[in-house]
Amino acid sequence: xxxxxxxxxxxxxxxxxxxxxxxxxxxxxxxxxxxxxxxxxxxxxxxxxxxxxxxxxxxxxxxxxxxxxxxxxxxxxxxxxxxxxxxxxxxxxxxxxxxxxxxxxxxxxxxxxxxxxxxxxxxxxxxxxxxxxxxxxxxxxxxxxxxxxxxxxxxxxxxxxxxxxxxxxxxxxxxxxxxxxxxxxxxxxxxxxxxxxxxxxxxxxxxxxxxxxxxxxxxxxxxxxxxxxxxxxxxxxxxxxxxxxxxxxxxxxxxxxxxxxxxxxxxxxxxxxxxxxxxxxxxxxxxxxxxxxxxxxxxxxxxxxxxxxxxxxxxxxxxxxxxxxxxxxxxxxxxxxxxxxxxxxxxxxxxxxxxxxxxxxxxxxxxxxxxxxx
Ligand SMILES: [Zn+2]
Numbered sequence: 001x002x003x004x005x006x007x008x009x010x011x012x013x014x015x016x017x018x019x020x021x022x023x024x025x026x027x028x029x030x031x032x033x034x035x036x037x038x039x040x041x042x043x044x045x046x047x048x049x050x051x052x053x054x055x056x057x058x059x060x061x062x063x064x065x066x067x068x069x070x071x072x073x074x075x076x077x078x079x080x081x082x083x084x085x086x087x088x089x090x091x092x093x094x095x096x097x098x099x100x101x102x103x104x105x106x107x108x109x110x111x112x113x114x115x116x117x118x119x120x121x122x123x124x125x126x127x128x129x130x131x132x133x134x135x136x137x138x139x140x141x142x143x144x145x146x147x148x149x150x151x152x153x154x155x156x157x158x159x160x161x162x163x164x165x166x167x168x169x170x171x172x173x174x175x176x177x178x179x180x181x182x183x184x185x186x187x188x189x190x191x192x193x194x195x196x197x198x199x200x201x202x203x204x205x206x207x208x209x210x211x212x213x214x215x216x217x218x219x220x221x222x223x224x225x226x227x228x229x230x231x232x233x234x235x236x237x238x239x240x241x242x243x244x245x246x247x248x249x250x251x252x253x254x255x256x257x258x259x260x261x262x263x264x265x266x267x268x269x270x271x272x273x274x275x276x277x278x279x280x281x282x283x284x285x286x287x288x289x290x291x292x293x294x295x296x297x298x299x300x301x302x303x304x305x306x307x308x309x310x311x312x313x314x315x316x317x318x319x320x321x322x323x324x325x326x327x328x329x330x331x332x333x334x335x336x337x338x339x340x341x342x343x344x345x346x347x348x349x350x351x352x353x354x355x356x357x358x359x360x361x362x363x364x365x366x367x368x369x370x371x372x373x374x
Contacts, residue, residue: 002106017098020109024097025064027117028090035089035124037131053078064090085124093120096345103349107153114143115215115348119341122208126337132204137211141178144214148174155217174214181213181221182206185340187226207338212344220347222353228336228343 010018030044037044049057055077061067068087075082093116100112118140126132152163152170155177159166189201194315213221347355 005106006156017101020101021094021098021261022064024094024113024116025090026121027113028093029062029064029086031093031117031121032086032089035128038121039125039129039131042067043293051075051077052080053222080262087089089120089124093117096120096349101347105153105158107151111147111154111215112348114147116345118211119345123338123341126204126335130202130335132202132206132208132337137207140211141207141214143209145171145174145178148177148214154215173217177213177215177221179213180218181216181224182210185209185225190201194366201336205340208337209338210270216344216347216352219356219359220344220352222359223347223351224340224343226343227346227351228339228341231342231346232339244254250303 006014009338033049034044047056049062051057053075055075057075057077061071061076065087068082068084073082073084074080097113098118100109100116103109104112118136122132122136122140125136127166149167152158152166155173157166157170157173185201186206189206191200193199209221209225212224216224
């Protein structure tokens with residue numbers, strides 16, 4: 001089957017990329033439903049898409065990306081505005097599917113579609129509600145391990161050896177990745193908890209790392225944890241400097257829990273806070289998928305991010321330390337999941353080769369004096 005795909009690809013090079021892009025956009029459309037309904041405990045299958053006014057949305061007004069643009073972001077039935085986030089999630093998913101298709105071998109790309117869908121859903125749900133639903137994290141772990149067995153190429157076991165042998169090796173890599181991913185982050189979370197004397201990370205992050213490890217192996221799990229933190233810092237530090245220079249307030253959810261956290265995580269706080277409040281603002285546009293007129297409320301765990309504190313992020317951030325100048329990133333709770341997802345995705349799409357080569361060299365250097373390598 002996969003050989004056949006490669007033959008068609010050689011004959012009509014644009015065919016599969018277009019198909020994959022459209023396929024990704026359709027998945028993005030479904031992920032929008034998942035992102036809004038799953039945290040609210042609603043079925044993601046029934047009922048079909050509804051406008052905020054209660055009217056069902058016809059399929060021809062519900063085409064991924066296109067319909068939003070054609071209708072100018074408004075509902076056909078009542079003119080209610082739809083958030084720009086809907087087409088953005090669809091476009092993002094489509095582009096990531098396309099990237100996986102172009103950059104990876106066919107078998108890995110197929111597993112990648114599942115991985116991308118899980119990460120996109122996890123990211124936006126975490127941004128919205130500060131929680132990661134088990135259906136995505138635990139489900140992702142199980143699916144990742146199963147796909148490791150079914151598609152040995154996922155962990156680099158191509159070759160001519162018997163399929164069963166490759167499947168076993170790949171499956172073991174998947175399980176090892178899940179164990180290392182969740183194990184390392186659990187250790188970090190427990191250490192931080194001991195030092196800070198408060199909960200530093202949700203258990204959802206631990207299981208999400210299991211899912212990322214199952215798809216990426218232990219090397220990818222390590223990359224996702226440390227690369228994700230690094231990426232966060234690279235994005236956040238320029239923002240911090242800008243804020244210092246111009247003194248603009250970065251709005252955030254304003255939940256004070258992590259005063260005195262070390263640099264990286266503290267910096268991550270604010271970035272996420274900003275992203276989250278942006279998402280919250282965009283959400284006000286309308287609710288495409290719910291059955292009632294009221295927008296789906298985030299789960300109760302996130303209710304601490306109240307409107308009052310969001311209005312005055314500096315005041316809340318200032319509570320972190322008595323008498324201290326309110327600083328960007330201090331004491332604002334953030335979801336860590338999106339950064340883990342971003343790290344996992346970067347590894348999966350482009351960094352697998354360099355990272356594995358680097359870790360191979362590193363383990364050789366560490367273990368060869370002990371006579372343990374090879
Ligand atoms: Zn309507």
